[in-house]
Amino acid sequence: MIDKRFTALEGLTNPDDYLICTYSYQTHQNPIRAAVELCKSRSTSGAGWGTSGTVAGENRAIVERYGAKLLHYDIVEAGDLPDMPPVAPKLQRNGYGKLWRASARIAIPVGNLGSSIALLLTAVAGEIHNLEPFISIKLVDVEFPIVYLERYAGPKFGATDVRKRLGAEIGRPLLIGAIKPSPAPTGLFAELAYQSLIGGLDMVKDDELLVDIDESPLVSRVRAVSDAAKRAADHLGRKVYYQANITADLDQLLRNHDLAVANGADLVMVNAMAVGLAGTRLLTQHSEVPVTSHFGMTACNAKVPFHGVSHKVWAKLQRLAGLDNVMVPAPGATQMEYSSDIADEIAVHQEPMGSIRPSQPLFGGGVKATNLGAILDAGGIREVGMIIGHGVYAHPAGALAGARSVVQAWEAYRDGIAARHYALSHPELRSAFDHFEKPPQEENREPHHRAS
Template sequence: MLDSDCAGFFADANTLDRDAYIHLDYYLECLGDPRVAAAHFCAEQSTAQWKRVGFSEDLRERFAAKVIDLTILNTELAAFSYGLNPNNAGVSACHVTIAHPHGNFGSRIPNLLSAVCGEGTFFAPNIPIVKLLDIRFPDAYLKAFEGPQFGIDGLRDLLQVYNRPIFFGVIKPNIGLPPEAFSHLGYESWLGGLDIAKDDEMLADTPWCPLNQRSALLGAARIQAEQETGQRKIYLANITDEVDRLIELHDIAVANGANALLINAIPVGLSAVRMLRKHATVPLIAHFPTIAPFSRLAHFGIHTQVFTKLQRIAGFDAIIMPGFGARMHTTDVEVCANVEACLAPMGGIKNSLPVPGGSDWAGTLHTIYEKVGTVDFGFVPGRGVFGHPMGPRAGAASIRQAWDAIVADVPLSEYAAQHVELNAAIEFFGNAAPVNGDHS
């Protein structure tokens, strides 16, 4: 591209039709003039060759992605980050905001991804380091998306639970138990006070724990627990499977009494989730496998909040995400950005319940509540309920007691003096802070 051609890939945001463009923030490291690099970056993700040979035409006005802000952070980096192209010098770091005309691809998740984090983005010349930091959609674009069917209000209405977090628990042992034993654990946890007992994200429809049998047992146990406690309960069945089985598994699980469904969003594919959403009669809840490999590093890949927003527009009513604490390798700022991506207004799209997770037990609830700053979140221990030394009923009770202590504004240790389950949790999880495995 000639330097004089670069201008076709720059625009004043105020001159562009707001409804026609999505906005994208990227961190880039490039060789050479950052302005030229940014123009190439836009070309590669839109109309890379903007005229036919021998024709006088210019496709850029309508079809080009355009730089609307370029902030040069550093023009004298000694090298690219992360050891890439180590023989280069004269590296610049930039923050660039791009207006990308969504008419290039439409309201289609796979085509959106191909445009904003595909070959054009990650193979633009002289820009080996790229991180897609954020994405913002005009309401006109969002109109085509169904979004969550229930949202937080709908989930709360199903459970008849208001003004507090929603208490999930991941039934453990996660892999290997037959349906009867597995179901009994879920039942116990509901009696102890969980709102939602869930399958692990790795538990599939296997011969040793078929979904049909598992959901029938847990569906019946859920209804029994509701009758015994007088409270609404949810059995969250994992239907993550091949795409051509999702509808069938939805129907089986729901008919058997599962009243929410877990799907591993990226492994199944966001577009398949959107398909399922059109069919679903119960809330859909996302789990986060395979997001970390492209999001963990500060300056390369795709920021988690991009995927949280995409999971929300794909139709998830709740989004389980890496939460607080060193184990999850996610800064508090990043977790809070993902919570905000669930809760912030987004055109006509309902909100999603954020569920920040990771090594939780009764003692981590207060910190999460403080950091999230609202009761609109889900709390999702695994071991913290099912590894509790007195069993899952006591484990669930310890979580509810921890919340009662927060509401009463009483220190946890003081409240534990009157509550044996909470006391046992503190003694067991609070000292060694074991990270997994055998706690019997």
């Protein structure tokens, strides 16, 4: 029953010719045969559905060269509770019986793939969630041979150059303000930028939903905030920076980049997963400034433990796509992702990857002066960006004080002083604790049912 042409259990003779994918899955069929069907589907497209038989002309030479190969599997019994309801009507009636949970390492020939993230995704994950043997399946990891990585330019700047450009010394985080309210009129928005920059932030940025709206057109906003950053720099005696959100479809994305950079933006941000990495790559190739990605839409593909494509894989593809900075949900304090996923992402952005430069993680989501130290501890990394929204712009004494509170929190952490102790002599940090760390009111969890 198992087509041995699609296995290489003794190992590969030419490992440079293959990506290695790791899948975890639940199946009601023979779990080894299921993995071999996956190999066929993801390479010579010879899987077929049901008893399709053999395709004329799918000879040994074709399978040898273009066929995926099962390298290794681990299998355990998994009771009879499926991860998801059966898709097939027949199984909906009769149930599955005994189930297996398995992981498989599969080698996919890079000869199929050219240099395209879109085709790479199609090969490693395209139809896997539609294949009949799998009740559930997740692509857990992809490992690339160096020769394949050479097809990608990767980040044009990378973590090191970005930090150099922004004047960030080794061993400290960049402090970045995500200006709120996001859809504020340009004048107010630029004033909030100015206040937070003179309060001590390195950089301010647009939120992910703000690109070009009536109240805040892209060019006017970029001009106003860049001007605010220049005035702040004059005040401070050091440069400070602005990252503009240029997210758009591909008919407009490069034009937005050109407009933003021509009008003073120091970096650009794109909602990379919403655009698609195959399009984001064109932007990073084109860009004259570092490109940052927002994390929106990643969890849509990656969060479910038994389904989708892992955060680890997406992080690798984001480096292939050339992103210099990659936003990652802040670990520890206000958790928006599983700890193991965040740890994977942080590791992937820094790990060796041929000649592809490392990306810099930017932690975002609930970061404040009051948890900055805990987040740096949980992240296990100091050379990151810390993106602070409410912690600056909802500080009770305003954006300048909010920025100061964040700088003070960093000073305390750097010098090994407890932030609450440091707060005793630093009023902005103290009021951050007073305001943001109020004990939560007992919430009424019962909804009031009403016709609405």
